[in-house]
Amino acid sequence: MSYNTFGRLFRVTSWGESHGPMIGCVIDGCPPRVKLSEADIQAYLDERKPGRSRFVTQRREADQVRIVSGVFDGMTTGTPISLIIENTDQRSRDYGDISTRYRPGHADYTYDRKYGIRDYRGGGRASARETACRVAAGAVARKVMAHLGASPPIIRGALAQIGDIAADRARWDWAVTRDNAFFAPDPEIVPLWEKQVDDVRKAGSSIGAVIEIVADSVPVGLGAPVSAKLDADLAHAMMGINGVKAVEIGDGFAVAALRGEENADPMRQENGKTVFESNHAGGILGGISSGQPIIVRFAIKPTSSILIPVPSITRDGEHIEVATKGRHDPCIGIRAVPVGEAMMACVLLDHMLMDHAQHHGGRGRDLPPDQP
């Protein structure tokens, strides 16, 4: 069993290899009559695109998306939306020795052992190039959410840390994340990161990072206990991004050191609205959104492709040293920011549709309890 579909009602099936003719995805379950154009999607793809600064890979991909089904007269029709992105930068070259050499930290060895065959050109299916499809799907999800309600969720991502240099919470400003090459929320951290990534790049090495994604304006009640809890689905979505090794919600690992009263989020009412006095929970209680901001962080490992040689083996078990020449991201965490945002969008929309399905007809949440 292979499994390339994510989502339960807003279902995205992605396909394609890094150096095949194209990659793409099919979005099934999209509500009809949502205005959607290629430009709506392209804007988000451009944020993830390689080659935008010296801090990311210099691969040159136009990443131009085409909508080839499911949209008519500028609106979704409720039928599957097929998106296609051509791979334009497939340099013709000899992949001969790559085909049998296992790059440490990559999926070469595990794909080969699982399938007995792999498309070794540029990582094939295991390449982070696949995440372009998720960004495209996330763009559609955002359009749908904006269509469905007057105050749709606001999803924002930022790079919170590169190496051991973290953005300063006191200076955190969502407004500036698109003003620099790092999606940094803290302008003063930018020169430090520039220097660090330059150093790493010049050393032929790479460096890890932490990404933070926050969703505001999320309706209360999203999450389907006990096996489709909102936090579990977000953990699945984020851990599934290439290179991610850790995910946390709200206070995350820090909760281990807290006492009950320190971790509690007291509640009160203000003008008829429920207000939480803190958000240790990261907006999710019992797997269901509480109406507070949803806060997710994830750590991404340093790019495995580095110029520094690492001992490895060939398919036949010979000992070799692998050093990856050519274009690579010194910090793949940077381009993971729009990917994390897109996954948040897809998961939230999926749960909005799930929640709505169960509350068919408006009964349930919206009604006051019956009198006994």
Next chain:
Amino acid sequence: MSYNTFGRLFRVTSWGESHGPMIGCVIDGCPPRVKLSEADIQAYLDERKPGRSRFVTQRREADQVRIVSGVFDGMTTGTPISLIIENTDQRSRDYGDISTRYRPGHADYTYDRKYGIRDYRGGGRASARETACRVAAGAVARKVMAHLGASPPIIRGALAQIGDIAADRARWDWAVTRDNAFFAPDPEIVPLWEKQVDDVRKAGSSIGAVIEIVADSVPVGLGAPVSAKLDADLAHAMMGINGVKAVEIGDGFAVAALRGEENADPMRQENGKTVFESNHAGGILGGISSGQPIIVRFAIKPTSSILIPVPSITRDGEHIEVATKGRHDPCIGIRAVPVGEAMMACVLLDHMLMDHAQHHGGRGRDLPPDQP
């Protein structure tokens, strides 16, 4: 849409409320002809059972499991296995004011807002009591794995940290985890934890924890990219356990601070077998198991039920203070150890079946590549 089924091929559907007549689960997709008795399951349930020490809740539940379908003459038949556990400690009492009071940190508020109704007795569906069903399913999964192969995965869990006191890696010994009340892998940490949990309990408070689950002897090749990656499925499984706020694989969040060469796991061959010289990756590359030990850690928050009052509201928005009297776990992380082990067992078996399905007939992984 509600969703109480986990797994794709080894599918577990759990049901039941904390104070209803019983809880249970249905396991669908279990291979036939596996020897299985109630005692096989009971052994694991007893580890999670309340009342085993003064460090866990004093609720008295026999947690006696019954197999009511799917097993005949002591063997599974390949049809659904229905497991039932009666709730025996449902004290008859007046739940009147609980019904409208929202306990901070619990799912009271979110369930009420999602469903417009909730079974408020003891947490209802949101109670950690539900995890008994997962432990039962995990016990079945372990029996099946032992049936399927000569060297099945070995799954072991331990409590790695309570509050800010962590077990010492240098003293880590899996052999002792069942010799103390904490599933501690480090005998010398036990008195420190005893004191800490006693202090917390006497103060009417609670404390967080970190659990570590390791699986050895995992076959290479488990994991179905890109939407059922093994690490993503483990993250989903662990984050779905009540109170969990963070999950990491291998080096987890620490990878953020690493350089590529520090994070690399060099490979070599030894006696015809692939050997990794380190395991920063935690046994998973590209979402597929590498044959190394799979290492998962998760953080669990301090129990929200504490004697220390926390400001909250009623269903009608009145301001109240909530202090939870009665029996509760001062550190829910302790009893989460067998739950984490069970989830690991379920996820691994599910992926073993998935992997086998795609490699029907032994072609694929097991064969050398065809000559071109």
Next chain:
Amino acid sequence: MSYNTFGRLFRVTSWGESHGPMIGCVIDGCPPRVKLSEADIQAYLDERKPGRSRFVTQRREADQVRIVSGVFDGMTTGTPISLIIENTDQRSRDYGDISTRYRPGHADYTYDRKYGIRDYRGGGRASARETACRVAAGAVARKVMAHLGASPPIIRGALAQIGDIAADRARWDWAVTRDNAFFAPDPEIVPLWEKQVDDVRKAGSSIGAVIEIVADSVPVGLGAPVSAKLDADLAHAMMGINGVKAVEIGDGFAVAALRGEENADPMRQENGKTVFESNHAGGILGGISSGQPIIVRFAIKPTSSILIPVPSITRDGEHIEVATKGRHDPCIGIRAVPVGEAMMACVLLDHMLMDHAQHHGGRGRDLPPDQP
């Protein structure tokens, strides 16, 4: 992979063997705040119950249902509803020779070959006893549909044919189907069927039947092309009932002999409503309900358990003759009527929830088209 769950959003997982301690099902995805009692379900179970007339099996089962989760204070909570029915008529006897003898027409041979083991007592999992769970689920589905809308679908079933004696269309009267032992819609056919079934029973034989299920008041727009078409899902549901060998929608097989103009259902408007002048299509066009009555018919084979000996083999390949003594239905088609109704109810509700999910927020179907 075993698979005992039907439905996509209203999901029913059934379990249990004919002669185990109990059978049951778990209903996941039920909307919350629907009034539901055991009596609501029992009424439908009683219609399917054995022993109600001399024309059905004389097995004595109380078929008493218990709701053991998911309902609180008389209302559904949105969490899984677990239903349990104890098997009370498990006569203690020696099943020795049944265990290795394959009854022709039964699933003995195929279960044994598939699983290498089977619960041979009374058919085990393959027994039509399992359909009690479907009837129970259908009862819940009807309650939900009544809750969701002012004019819910009206589902009615009847026995249309026994052997070669068919009910007369001209005398068809839904009001009388519960007034006789056959669910006959035609009072004049009853004495003919009584004689026929008595003859068959006395001869130690059995006889086939055709059942018709009609749903009126079905909203337009149900059905999810192209892989969850309403007619395909109904075909799946009906063909999955024990003994069913054929399913048709609307004119069914008769369409083969029609010309386009004979098969067309002309449309007109009357008082602002769309009216079809005929219903060859059986209420479904392109896999989507048209608002016309949905008409399904299915044929059910004669009971395979007969007193007349049939050549067969044992598990070890010895030649034997099998004649089934004891209690059996001479015409299993009779008790299939409430089962067919229940499946119709489950499928329709599932599609109502699916349709609603995609049309989140009321956009889509309900709005006039935007002006270009």
Next chain:
Amino acid sequence: MSYNTFGRLFRVTSWGESHGPMIGCVIDGCPPRVKLSEADIQAYLDERKPGRSRFVTQRREADQVRIVSGVFDGMTTGTPISLIIENTDQRSRDYGDISTRYRPGHADYTYDRKYGIRDYRGGGRASARETACRVAAGAVARKVMAHLGASPPIIRGALAQIGDIAADRARWDWAVTRDNAFFAPDPEIVPLWEKQVDDVRKAGSSIGAVIEIVADSVPVGLGAPVSAKLDADLAHAMMGINGVKAVEIGDGFAVAALRGEENADPMRQENGKTVFESNHAGGILGGISSGQPIIVRFAIKPTSSILIPVPSITRDGEHIEVATKGRHDPCIGIRAVPVGEAMMACVLLDHMLMDHAQHHGGRGRDLPPDQP
């Protein structure tokens, strides 16, 4: 919820509209290392292609398939296989009045009412053009089955009846079905059908048909009771083909008139193999394949597009008469033969993988029963 994926382990997601730029499908779960080329698929597509005789639509589509992912060096890699077919015969014309006119028997009305929007060009998503994707998927399924075993299932389809003229069972010859324009298994019926279809075509009308699909060499044990029975899944697959109104397995509707002893399929052993003396059951018992040939028949309605005017309405409720000019199939049943074969192939392979998943490790079916 929209739903365009069929299969559980061999999963096919189809997309595309009749007059969009292209149609296609994504096949997920295909075993790796299966030799596969575009020519393998093209051969089957050509059989379904329009314009092959005067008895089918004269639309000119090359129906040229491209494999754009999942195949490397001529072999499947175990990753998603994306197939694309460009629509080449999209005549540029004014679709103005079609956009608001509801063609009787088509899905125009129901799509419009469900989605509030539809791609009205040539039927859009509801067009039988979509079945090209199923034929392509079926071709892949056949290649996989041939790869998996030495004696894979042999799947053959034929047109059994056009209008009221049925092929003669006594003359039935699978060898000749590809020698005529009708997939007729009976050479002598061909001139009669030619005349009939010519008459119908000249009259501007259309005619219904019955298709029969038989699979030989099917392994015993396929089918996952009780909700993925093989017969139920086949019924779903066939009823989901455009225009199908009835499906039967084995004796189908004829069982209604049979007595138990007439319907029984006696069994014996011959040279250590189980032999059935008849096949009323159509190769399926209790939802599981018995090793006998699997026999499925389905009826397909006359094409709704006819020159003879039928009363209808516009979107705004105005009364009109609809007569469909232009190219259409006088008997859509003809081109449904390869579609039915393809669906049989997909369902069988899906169940082969499902069965294998549950019997991981060879235990189960293959072993003799343990001694008690």
